[in-house]
Amino acid sequence: MKLDSPLFDSIRVKPDQDRRLRATCPGCEWPGCAAPATHRAPKGRTREREYWRFCLDHVREYNHSYNFFTGMSDAAVARFQKDSLTGHLPTWRLGSLGGKRAKKPMSGRFFNAHVEADDPFDLFREFGSARPRGSTRAGTERRAVRNVEHKAFHTLGLEAGAERAEIKARFKELVKRHHPDANGGDRGSEDKLREIIAAYNYLKSTGHC
Numbered sequence: 001m002k003l004d005s006p007l008f009d010s011i012r013v014k015p016d017q018d019r020r021l022r023a024t025c026p027g028c029e030w031p032g033c034a035a036p037a038t039h040r041a042p043k044g045r046t047r048e049r050e051y052w053r054f055c056l057d058h059v060r061e062y063n064h065s066y067n068f069f070t071g072m073s074d075a076a077v078a079r080f081q082k083d084s085l086t087g088h089l090p091t092w093r094l095g096s097l098g099g100k101r102a103k104k105p106m107s108g109r110f111f112n113a114h115v116e117a118d119d120p121f122d123l124f125r126e127f128g129s130a131r132p133r134g135s136t137r138a139g140t141e142r143r144a145v146r147n148v149e150h151k152a153f154h155t156l157g158l159e160a161g162a163e164r165a166e167i168k169a170r171f172k173e174l175v176k177r178h179h180p181d182a183n184g185g186d187r188g189s190e191d192k193l194r195e196i197i198a199a200y201n202y203l204k205s206t207g208h209c
Contacts, residue, residue: 030058041066149206152199167209171200 025036029052037053041062044050054062069077153160156170174196176182178189203209 026053028055028058029053030055030062033058045069045071148202149208152202155195155199156203162208164209167200167203171196171209 025038028035028037033055035055037055039056039059040051040053041059042051045068150160158170178193180187
């Protein structure tokens, strides 16, 4: 038996790895290369699941210059990238395929049965039901504005409809009281200070001061 036979490699302490690779792997497909092809590389975008067989050095050289989008225009590349977000599956606009309308939730049916009730605090709308009969969007908006104004005056510690001079004086007083500089750097009342400033800015934007 020859000493370079593959049978001896199985019992050698340090077998000839290169010779064993040549015996088990096909040859590298790089022109002029006879090394064992230990790696594979894709052949291209139009030849999916087809691969070249290269040695380590040549698969590195091939991958360095490989470009999946070779031959595609910029518009085609952009379209491919956009379609990849959905896995290249077709999509439709929501509702474009029709379908049955969802049933109204029980809360909506319950409150619709009591539409004659008055709702000064917009509780029906909070629970997702329709606006009570007889009310209008304008009326609801006016109530919301009144609620915000009432909260702003309450934050400043004033009665609704206070005079402009009184609002400005109270604002300056509260800012001095809650500002960190007036409390030895203590920032514990910063949240209260933000509420005061927000309330004053709202009243100022609506012409109250």
